[in-house]
Structures are given as structure tokens and as C-alpha cells.
Amino acid sequence: MIGPDRLERVTAGAAVPEQVVAYVCAVAGSRPRMIADCVGYTHEGTLVLVGYPLRDPRDARAMTKSVDQALKIPGLERITVIGPTRPPQAPETAGATQDCYFTLPVPAPPPGQKLRNLLQRARRELSIVQGRRLENDHTALVQRYRDERRLADGTRHIFGQLPRYIEASAASLVVSGRLADGRLAAFAVGEFAPLTTAFFMFCFRDPQIAPPGSADLVLSGLLAEAHRRGHSRMNLGLGVNAGIGFFKRKWGAEPFLPYVEVSWELKPRGLISKLCSLWGKNTP
Numbered sequence: 001m002i003g004p005d006r007l008e009r010v011t012a013g014a015a016v017p018e019q020v021v022a023y024v025c026a027v028a029g030s031r032p033r034m035i036a037d038c039v040g041y042t043h044e045g046t047l048v049l050v051g052y053p054l055r056d057p058r059d060a061r062a063m064t065k066s067v068d069q070a071l072k073i074p075g076l077e078r079i080t081v082i083g084p085t086r087p088p089q090a091p092e093t094a095g096a097t098q099d100c101y102f103t104l105p106v107p108a109p110p111p112g113q114k115l116r117n118l119l120q121r122a123r124r125e126l127s128i129v130q131g132r133r134l135e136n137d138h139t140a141l142v143q144r145y146r147d148e149r150r151l152a153d154g155t156r157h158i159f160g161q162l163p164r165y166i167e168a169s170a171a172s173l174v175v176s177g178r179l180a181d182g183r184l185a186a187f188a189v190g191e192f193a194p195l196t197t198a199f200f201m202f203c204f205r206d207p208q209i210a211p212p213g214s215a216d217l218v219l220s221g222l223l224a225e226a227h228r229r230g231h232s233r234m235n236l237g238l239g240v241n242a243g244i245g246f247f248k249r250k251w252g253a254e255p256f257l258p259y260v261e262v263s264w265e266l267k268p269r270g271l272i273s274k275l276c277s278l279w280g281k282n283t284p
Helices: 004-012 021-028 060-070 113-125 136-148 153-160 162-168 214-229 242-250 271-282
Strands: 031-035 038-043 046-050 078-083 096-105 127-131 172-178 184-191 197-205 233-238 254-265
Touching: 004 021, 004 031, 021 031, 021 038, 021 162, 031 060, 038 060, 046 060, 060 078, 096 242, 113 214, 127 214, 136 153, 136 162, 136 184, 136 197, 153 162, 162 172, 172 214, 184 214, 197 214, 214 233, 233 242
Parallel strands: 046 078, 197 233
Antiparallel strands: 031 038, 038 046, 078 254, 096 233, 096 254, 127 172, 172 184, 184 197
16 A cells, blocks of 8 residues: 555656546545556456556656566456556457547647637537536436446446545546536536646536537636646547547647556456356346
8 A cells, every 4th residue: 555645646746647546546446556666556356557657657668667566466366557558568369458648738729710619609608617526417417428328337437436536536626517597518527636737537518408619618617727726738638539539639639648558367267256257247
């Protein structure tokens, strides 16, 4: 277990959201620990190693050293490594997911004409409200995303833990866009605990009532807050897909860090574990 002062230093220097310790612990229920120059999170024989070394998130050699140390943890059954490159220790049979984080400087570059028009349209119809908690209409909108959209299991779980994360992180902020009658059109969640990098963590909009530019307007609210607090950049997260990537590039965001995720098992599971897994898959 990392001491409280060390946890604060990890979050203070975070370059990627997985280094914001309060966020990961809240959504995953895992325990943080330092492994060489990287932070990792353990839970029931599994480890997620955030392979972006604190001194230099691009240092693949330091990441490899951390993976070597992680593989010596007693009782470890499965490891997931996310980092700037594929760790050489990963078996060739282990598949990898690749993406990249996008960032904007703070203050953000002047928006293009199309984005300015969207922001002006949204400002005419919405009021911006900042807060430190989710109201019933926030959680209802998140639940609609979970019910109506095709989401990866991990994403669905994280969305369900959003209230817990906001409660756990005193530096999180909810920026909402509301219509004149008070209805919630869109909201975004930002994280401001790190010293230089702010994070655009989540964004939700109600397609039935949100005017064009609603998501852009709540992002602009987070960028304004990052500027007020003295941050120098905002990490907008991963590209994920073409639509999300377009939204970020529209703001002038550029690729910041490569993201490579790879998982593999370290111990073959016993017969009882395999039978239980098969039983679970065949249970209606």
C-alpha cells in the first residue's frame, strides 16, 4: 500500500487519468501500490499497471523495469499493462488495444468559425452551472446511456460508479448546461487534482433536448476552470472512435501519448475455476 503522501504525489504529477488515484480506486475498488516508477492497482489476484513512469510517461525502459518488478508479485494471476508501448514481457499470443490520448493547451487555441457558431448557439439556449455533486437528472441521463447504448462492460461499470468517483475526489467538478426551464441538456465532469494537467473525464448530452454545441459548451466551461486554476493543459482522453476523435480534433486537440493495453494470465487456472467459469457462461 502507498502512503497518503505518496498517493498525493502520484495524482499531483498525473499525465493520464489512470494516475488519478481517487478515480481508479472509486470506480474499480482496487488498491494502489508503487511498482518501481509506475503506479499499479491490485484486486483479487489481478494487477493493472499504469506503465507511464512518473518521471517521464514516455520512458519505455522504465515501464519495462516496472513490469519486471510486477511479475515478481506473489500470487499474481493476471496482469494488464497500459503504457506508451507494448511491454516486451507480454506473450506474443496476447492481443493489444491501441489508441492515444489527446490534449489541448490551456488556454485553448481560438476556435474555428464553425465551432464559434456552435458555442454561440449553445450559449443562447443554455445556462452553465458548476457543482460538486450529481443531481437526480444527472444520474438519470447516465442511466439512459447505460440502457440505450452499446457499451463495453468496463465502460458500463465505470458509468455506474460515477457518483462514487465524484464523492471521492474533492478536485472533481460537474459543469452542466441547462435550458431556461431548468432541464439538463448536457454535462461534463472534469478532474483538477493534478498540478499541471486537468482532465476531461466524462461528457453526456440528452439528444432529445440538447441544442447543437451543448457538449462543446460544457467542455468550454471545464477549460475556463482549468485556466482559472493555473493548469497548462487538459487531457481530453482517448480517441475511442471516429466520432469522439473528431470532436476532440475540432477543438485543436493533438495526440499526446500513445496508449497500448495488453493483458495476459500468469498462472493457468485450476479445474474448479475453469468449471465455475463455464457454468457461469451457460447460466441464463
